[in-house]
Amino acid sequence: MHLLIDGQALQTPSSRLRGIGRYGSNLLRALPIARPNWRIEVVQNSSLPPIAREDLAELPVLSFTPPLAPAVPHQDINERFYADWLTARGPDGVLVLSPCEGWEALVPCFCGSRPRLFGIAYDLIPLLYPRHYLNNIAVSRWYAHRFRQLLSSDALLAISEATARDVRVLGGADAPLVVNIAGAVDPLFAPLSPSEQAAGAALVRKRFNLDREFILHIGALDHRKNLLGAIRAFAALPAKCRAALDLAVVCRLKPAEKAAVEEMARASGVSSSVKLICSANDQDLRTLYATCRLFFFPSLYEGLGLPVLEALHCGAPVVTSDCSSLPEYAGPVSWLGDPTSPEAMAVVLREALAEPRDARRPDREAFARTFHWNTTAERACAVMERSLSRFVKPLRRRLAWVMPMTAADQPMLEYAAKLLPLLSEHFDIELIAGYGSIAALESLSQNHLLLSAQEVAARHAAKPYDMFIYQWSASPRHRFMLDLLPLFPGLIELHDFSTVDLDRLVELNLLRPRSASGEWVPGLGLLVHSAAAWQQAGRVVNSSILCLSLPSSLLAQSTATKATQPHDFRHLAAGYVRWIDRAIDQHEQTDGPWHSFALQCLADHPDMADRAIDTWTTLRTQGQQQLAG
Amino acid sequence: MSLRTDGSETPPSAERLAQALRSGLELRWSIPSLDLEASTCFPPNANVRPFLERHADLLHYSLPRRLHPLSRFVQGIRKVLRKFISPWLDVQTRFNLSAVSVLEQIEQRVQSLEQTERVLRQTIEALEKKQVAVEQQSEQVDEYAISLLTREKS
Numbered sequence: 001m002h003l004l005i006d007g008q009a010l011q012t013p014s015s016r017l018r019g020i021g022r023y024g025s026n027l028l029r030a031l032p033i034a035r036p037n038w039r040i041e042v043v044q045n046s047s048l049p050p051i052a053r054e055d056l057a058e059l060p061v062l063s064f065t066p067p068l069a070p071a072v073p074h075q076d077i078n079e080r081f082y083a084d085w086l087t088a089r090g091p092d093g094v095l096v097l098s099p100c101e102g103w104e105a106l107v108p109c110f111c112g113s114r115p116r117l118f119g120i121a122y123d124l125i126p127l128l129y130p131r132h133y134l135n136n137i138a139v140s141r142w143y144a145h146r147f148r149q150l151l152s153s154d155a156l157l158a159i160s161e162a163t164a165r166d167v168r169v170l171g172g173a174d175a176p177l178v179v180n181i182a183g184a185v186d187p188l189f190a191p192l193s194p195s196e197q198a199a200g201a202a203l204v205r206k207r208f209n210l211d212r213e214f215i216l217h218i219g220a221l222d223h224r225k226n227l228l229g230a231i232r233a234f235a236a237l238p239a240k241c242r243a244a245l246d247l248a249v250v251c252r253l254k255p256a257e258k259a260a261v262e263e264m265a266r267a268s269g270v271s272s273s274v275k276l277i278c279s280a281n282d283q284d285l286r287t288l289y290a291t292c293r294l295f296f297f298p299s300l301y302e303g304l305g306l307p308v309l310e311a312l313h314c315g316a317p318v319v320t321s322d323c324s325s326l327p328e329y330a331g332p333v334s335w336l337g338d339p340t341s342p343e344a345m346a347v348v349l350r351e352a353l354a355e356p357r358d359a360r361r362p363d364r365e366a367f368a369r370t371f372h373w374n375t376t377a378e379r380a381c382a383v384m385e386r387s388l389s390r391f392v393k394p395l396r397r398r399l400a401w402v403m404p405m406t407a408a409d410q411p412m413l414e415y416a417a418k419l420l421p422l423l424s425e426h427f428d429i430e431l432i433a434g435y436g437s438i439a440a441l442e443s444l445s446q447n448h449l450l451l452s453a454q455e456v457a458a459r460h461a462a463k464p465y466d467m468f469i470y471q472w473s474a475s476p477r478h479r480f481m482l483d484l485l486p487l488f489p490g491l492i493e494l495h496d497f498s499t500v501d502l503d504r505l506v507e508l509n510l511l512r513p514r515s516a517s518g519e520w521v522p523g524l525g526l527l528v529h530s531a532a533a534w535q536q537a538g539r540v541v542n543s544s545i546l547c548l549s550l551p552s553s554l555l556a557q558s559t560a561t562k563a564t565q566p567h568d569f570r571h572l573a574a575g576y577v578r579w580i581d582r583a584i585d586q587h588e589q590t591d592g593p594w595h596s597f598a599l600q601c602l603a604d605h606p607d608m609a610d611r612a613i614d615t616w617t618t619l620r621t622q623g624q625q626q627l628a629g
Numbered sequence: 630m631s632l633r634t635d636g637s638e639t640p641p642s643a644e645r646l647a648q649a650l651r652s653g654l655e656l657r658w659s660i661p662s663l664d665l666e667a668s669t670c671f672p673p674n675a676n677v678r679p680f681l682e683r684h685a686d687l688l689h690y691s692l693p694r695r696l697h698p699l700s701r702f703v704q705g706i707r708k709v710l711r712k713f714i715s716p717w718l719d720v721q722t723r724f725n726l727s728a729v730s731v732l733e734q735i736e737q738r739v740q741s742l743e744q745t746e747r748v749l750r751q752t753i754e755a756l757e758k759k760q761v762a763v764e765q766q767s768e769q770v771d772e773y774a775i776s777l778l779t780r781e782k783s
Contacts (some may be wrong), residue, residue: 127650128643135739140658144650151651170647185717454738455656 002354003384004091004115005031006063006107011048015105019306020122023159023183024097025055027120030377032057038381043086062089063121064106066445067612072103081616083108087623091115091561093384099150103142107149113627118384119153120177121304124166132223141458148462153402155387157181158382159304160325161570177387181379184371188282189310191365192290200287207284208277214246215349216292216316218285218307221257224300226321226339233298235268236346241353243275250285286538289314297321298339305329313368315361319345319352331367333360334516353547393575397584398428400456400461400488401448402509403471404478405433412473412495417441422573427580430465432456434480434622451479460488466584471495485510489522491583497533502540512542525583527576656737657730662770685725687718 008023009015032040042053046065067081068074086094086108092115093523099107110117126133126143134140144440150156150167155177158164164180171178192200205211215234219225227249233249247270253261258276265274280288289295295311297320302308305326311318312333320326321334330336336347401420403412420429421443430449443448451459468490470481485492492511496500505511526545528534534547550572649658697703 124643124647127647130643134646137744140655144653144655147647147650148653162663172643172644172651174649174651245666300656451654454741456653458655459653462651 001035001093001385001388002091003031003041004086004089004094005040005042005062006086006094006096007042007055008048008101009050010051011044012105012460013049015098018499019304021123022306023120023185023304025052026184026186026373027097027377027380028055028375029057030373031381033374035381040091041091048104069618070104075106076109079106079109080111082106083110083114084616084620087114087627088619090393090626091624093118095380095384096120096153099153100143100146101212107146108355109149110152113624115627116154116293116384117152117389118155118157118387119150120166121150121156121158121163121303123301125160125301125303126226127170128166128174128301129224136168144458145461152176154430155179155383157383159183160328161305162325162328163311177383179379179383181376181383182371183304183309184373184376185306185308185309185313185345186282186367189286189289189313191313191315192287197287197290201291202354204284204287204291208248208275208280208288210246210248210275212246213293214248214275215296216248216288216295216311217248218250219299220251221253221259221260224302226298226300227251227261229298229300229339229342229345230296231261231264231268231270231274232342233349234273234296235270235343236342237328237349240483241350242270245353246273246275246350248275248277248288248292250280250288253278257378273510276321285310289316293357294319295342296349297326298337298345299324300324300339302326308334309368309371313363315358315365317352317355317357317360317364319349333364333367383549396428397426397466398430399423399580400460400465400468400486400490401429401471402432402468402470402481402490404475404480405431405439405444405450405475406477407439409473409475409477413439413441413444415495416471417443417575418569418574420444422569423576423580424448426577427466427509430459432484433469435475453484456484456488467491467580469493469580472501482508482510485522489524491527491580492523494529494533495535497528497530497536499536499540502537506541514540514542525579525587527579546575546579547573548579554568561614656741657734662692673745677736681725683734685729686722687725688715688722 005028007024007028009020010028014025017022028042032038040059041063042051042056042059043062047070049236064085065084066074066078068078070078087110094108094115094117096107096117097120098105101107104310105427108117124147126139134143145397151171151174153176154181156164158167158178159178159517160182161180164178167178168175180186217227217230218231218355219227221227230249231247234242249261251261253276257292258278261276262271265271265457277288286399288375295307297305297308297311299305299316299321301324302321303325305320305324308318308320308329312331318330318334320330320334320336321339323339325335325365335348335352338344339443401416403416405411405413416431423429424447430451431444432451432453434453442511465488468484468488470485470490470492472478472481472492473495492505502511505523506513510521511526512521521543523543526537526541526543528537528545528547529550531547537545548586646658649655692707
């Protein structure tokens with residue numbers, strides 16, 4: 001098996017120094033041990049700081065250079081290009097270490113055939129606490145994009161059972177196979193020998209001004225870390241119990257944040273007992289775990305909660321929350337409590353303090369040792385192997401039916417209301433309206449999802465349409481289609497034929513002119529409703545033109561006869577189905593939307609567009625051929 | 630759900646939000662405000678749903694209870710009255726809730742338009758700067774051409 005691992009989580013400052021970076025580097029080191037016969041390569045983004053050598057475990061590194069400078073407006077093109085670049089390497093699978101990275105990293109956005117895609121699911125915290133993490137429209141859009149990318153994987157490797165459960169619940173019908181592969185502690189956090197413990201304790205106590213016994217808390221000002229809850233729970237301890245104890249808070253803080261935490265401690269009446277430690281390296285942390293009276297971690301939500309496992313591994317008693325993944329990793333050897341109630345947590349703390357520190361130390365260390373990176377890597381490899389042989393069920397084809405839906409477009413709405421129920425027997429259809437007010441018929445709005453033109457891009461990214469159908473007519477209300485067509489190529493139905501419209505579409509390079517041939521255009525085909533129109537259109541454009549006569553009942557309506565004959569529409573619908581099916585088949589072969597996307601994205605860079613698209617096309621063809629082979 | 634909430638979030642809301650994000654309809658979901666007081670003030674600051682939603686459902690609106698000698702009689706009257714006006718309240722509630730959704734969509738569209746406007750402004754500024762630079766360059770070229778001409782003449 002040839003596996004490519006996206007290693008950007010080991011490059012970005014937001015992940016490299018956090019739990020994600022630590023988890024990623026340990027898993028990376030364990031994978032070649034679990035499957036020595038696999039060909040594993042790590043991909044790094046050359047626009048980010050390189051991956052540290054010690055994280056790579058001597059795995060070969062491939063460097064990817066984004067075609068455009070890293071910036072939010074270029075994100076789409078860079079991510080699509082990255083996906084094609086990965087496909088062109090011909091791997092059997094791609095493992096993304098962190099599919100929910102920030103904008104600085106690129107998460108591959110595949111289009112068409114692709115290798116099997118795997119991702120690691122750490123948590124879905126922004127979805128669970130939107131008030132704190134998604135209170136901005138730009139952030140919401142970013143997270144929606146990343147969430148959809150996460151769910152587009154063939155299999156997700158969850159770091160805990162709680163995360164796996166959350167992905168299954170919140171991913172709903174779109175959730176792929178999710179398997180808990182668990183995690184383990186970094187080998188750096190090994191228990192200290194008695195002599196090391198004595199020397200380390202003296203050093204750390206002197207360095208951090210910890211003269212008395214202390215309760216250790218690792219946190220941040222992040223809402224879910226519940227730093228305020230930790231201070232309040234400590235303050236809720238009886239004064240007698242607190243008299244001989246300090247609360248050591250290890251936390252990276254800016255000066256303003258430090259002042260805020262000090263204010264929290266003052267407000268809770270424990271300012272003299274709260275000791276802030278703003279600069280502690282891993283070795284310091286290990287000594288702090290080994291020398292603390294107990295480790296206190298009342299987090300509201302953790303995907304894994306590495307500090308709990310690290311503390312247990314170093315032999316410290318642990319008091320933590322009874323929610324999310326923490327009970328899994330704290331095990332039966334720790335004390336659990338409700339993190340939302342400082343009083344309840346104080347009771348649990350008191351119980352834990354009542355027991356001598358080393359009473360159950362061997363049990364704790366033994367429990368922590370049950371988690372091992374080799375086991376995690378073995379599970380991850382097994383999931384990837386299994387999903388390679390999974391059968392993917394084909395889905396019903398999806399259509400986006402683009403039409404204006406104002407009160408002035410009543411005849412067109414009625415036409416759609418009769419035609420679409422028949423087409424719905426073959427396709428899943430959603431309606432895209434213009435920017436103005438919507439006056440859809442009840443039968444249309446009840447049976448189809450109505451979307452505004454603004455919502456199309458996100459919807460298409462979430463649930464891609466197989467084809468766009470533009471119901472065109474000579475009216476200023478149809479101008480919004482001129483914006484949509486270059487972005488989403490599709491078939492054009494000329495409802496009221498006019499050569500002026502055709503000329504306009506040709507001028508805008510949306511339909512191929514009569515003189516040209518072979519050049520790609522977003523108008524993938526044309527439908528007219530009379531032989532005369534068919535002949536006239538043939539004189540103007542060189543695209544494929546189909547003629548389907550309108551039902552006689554509809555023509556009769558113009559002479560005020562309201563008779564409806566469904567069988568006429570059935571005949572028309574059969575023609576539509578053949579036309580759309582054929583277009584989708586051809587469209588998949590030529591990969592129209594991809595080409596259109598590349599052209600659009602590079603429109604701002606005319607100097608490099610031709611060369612970039614040539615390179616990109618070669619890359620993509622190479623990748624698709626490798627997949628087919 | 631594995632979530633233990635702190636009172637401000639509920640799992641069903643997370644599921645609704647996840648569904649909106651999954652289906653690409655995130656614009657139809659209201660952006661929550663951290664400031665709880667902001668949702669009660671008028672005019673609602675950048676978030677209409679929390680402000681209006683509490684007034685939208687007339688069907689389940691609980692009438693204030695006061696002790697009165699005739700309280701049992703009054704309660705009976707209320708029950709009967711509620712039974713009669715329920716269909717109308719139902720219609721009104723549906724209308725109110727749909728109005729809230731429409732307002733919310735409009736609000737979000739306005740926000741995204743404002744964002745687009747900001748981007749356009751930035752682009753215009755950048756183009757204006759470029760234009761100034763091009764003008765300066767053309768002036769320099771003119772000066773250079775004039776100097777060449779004068780040199781030739783001399």
